Amino acid sequence: MEKGYLAFVLHAHFPFVRHPEHESFLEENWFYEGITETYIPLIKMIDKLLEDGVDFRFTISLSPTLMAMLEDDLLNKRYTKKLESLLELSYKEIERTKPYPQINKLAHMYNNLFREALYIYRDKYGSRLLNAFKKFDSSGKVEIMVCAGTHGFLPLMSQYPQAVRSQVKIAVDTYKRIFGHTPRGIWLPECGHYPGVDSILKDFGIKFFILDSHGILFAEPRPSFGVYSPYFCESGVAVFGRDSESSKAVWSAEEGYPGDFNYREFYRDIGYDLDHDYVKPYLNGDGTRMNIGIKYHRITGKTDYKDIYNPDAARDTASYHAGNFVFNREKQIEYIAGKMDRKPIIIAPYDAELYGHWWFEGIDWLNFVIRKVSYDQKVFKLTTPVEYLKKYDRYQVITPSYSSWGYKGYSEVWLNGANDWIYPHLHMMVERMSELANNFPNANGNLEMALNHLARELLLAQASDWSFMMKTNTFSYYASQRVKDHIDRFNKLYDMIKYNRIDAAWINKRRFQYNLFQDVDYKVYINK
């Protein structure tokens, strides 16, 4: 009989980046890389686990903007083209690297990966990866969570409950349309929590969410079992806490697995390393050097010198790390189980894109861990948060603390000198949105379309990605341009509606570009 449980939670998200006005658009590559390097390998892994009849449980959160992109025709076409051209390049690489057997082996590896990716993407799932997740959802082994609408950081809009409600409502509506039932769990963007948000989640039928450890440990009243048991909020929504020890195994700069010298180096890519004329057709339109996704080096050490990658050694390392992870969880669970009146649960949440994209061998590692847990030990089992909740009748009631899983644990990543200029605008947009919603509670026709699109511009501006990118100085120019664009278009549209001069053609052009959330309903902003 098992003594405890482990729940993996992978949070998958990209902000909505779709630019039909350009033939190719650099930032769309974020999403394309995510598909090739994370989502397809993950789907492949789960498919194989199901096929092999492995007794596993796994939890994935999909953000509504990611879901919107995954079901978009234009992005699907562009992605297929992208993958086909990658495949073409990999054939060229097989030829080019013939004199270098070590690299040639890698060229073959990429060629296989891309061929398989194209098969899974185009042939197996008909260019609709959501079909895979729908299948997993009904397997009973995979729990699919949702995330707030555009990944807005909720604590920094908490003085406007209607804004939080809107982020949650569009998320739940999008999920329901795709999966045919209400999501049970929600991933609060960046685990951003403020006391009281659970009552809004409850209104939309949400059963649980996940916080960083201190969100639970600093809760009131004092929590009985640290992060090793879920709790109920006053509203009856359950909350789980992240286990730092298992997180550290992956996230920690000193002890984390992904930094092992055998693993593939993220920053060395043929997009930079090879002759410009040769790689140019595979770069973005303007020929600026960028990551292509073919990388031949391993981390090697802390200097700039990088050895050639050895996939067999990397796989062995992933297997070794998986064994180490499982062993540590066994010891951890055995120890904790003796101190509780119930079986402990360990929640291990990660950004999905860490696996495959940043940590190339990460999916192999996950696969090894899952199989080792299922076959090689009896101390603990895999579970999902929902499955665990059914095990006991009573859980302690607490109010979790304001917290996030970002650097320093609170709001500073999204509120600092690099990005604080956005908030006076974002907040005024909510006020203006509610002002118009209050004025026109029963709009129809063009007015209704205009108000719904106004809500869309607001939601898009609220994505936490923009302030994160400004703070980390990663494509911060694009991030601030996107926020400014949404603010500007919002204000223009606000004036149109307020002064009764709606330009339907202008709105439609904008709706064509930002075609997500067709079922958005401005009425959620009514607050009188």
Next chain:
Amino acid sequence: MAVPDNLKTEIEASKFYLHPEHEHISRKINLPTGYGKDRIVAMIRDPWWIFTYWEITPQTEQETFNKIANNGEQFDRSVLRVHDITYIDYFKTFKSHSYFDITLKDLAKTWYIDVNYPNRSWCVEIGMVTKQGNFYLLARSNAVQTPRFGMSDVLDAKWLISSEKYWEFACLSYGLNMYDEEDLEEFFTRQLNKSMSSPGMEIFKIRKKRKRFVTAWNRSELMEEFLKNRLKKGLFSALISGLASLTFIRKTKSK
């Protein structure tokens, strides 16, 4: 590339990494500098700091100047008045436990306020103080509560949990042995010397009763970062406001 201390942030940012630098040529957007509405808004940054931004229309400013003159008083300075309103319905009674003022420079429109106390409620007013010492309100913010930092004192009658037991689970949550002083010591030093990827670990600082030292460390590091960010933006006025808050901190500390 060297592995930085804050790996988690770097990994998250790698999602958006395509190449080192790139700028689009796109349309120039001028955002409104204000919305013609008097307001001050308070937001939580962490257990010790709140952020405020405000907009006061020239009309309101003029009216207040007139009011001051009509009362036979003279304007002295513009201030942020930060009220501790914990357990008080301030908006009903306009009473607070205590307040402190921050003198504003002309161009400042935002401010990071070091309130210094977790788990308290705050309300920020912007106003003018006269040479006669009276306060004229321009705008009042929403109420915010700084997050708790550490173990709750509130016990649950149904789930009685001693602090010993609590710390045991807290240590477990971070994979530490609470009885091993050296282990804790090492962990503690590591947390202080390096940026943390998991800030929740800071609870141990309280446990080790070194809160004062830690608070000071927090202050200087956070302030340095604040100034660096501001300077990067090249805002002279922000530099002034930064320096002003440093002075303010020194003052509070010397009290």
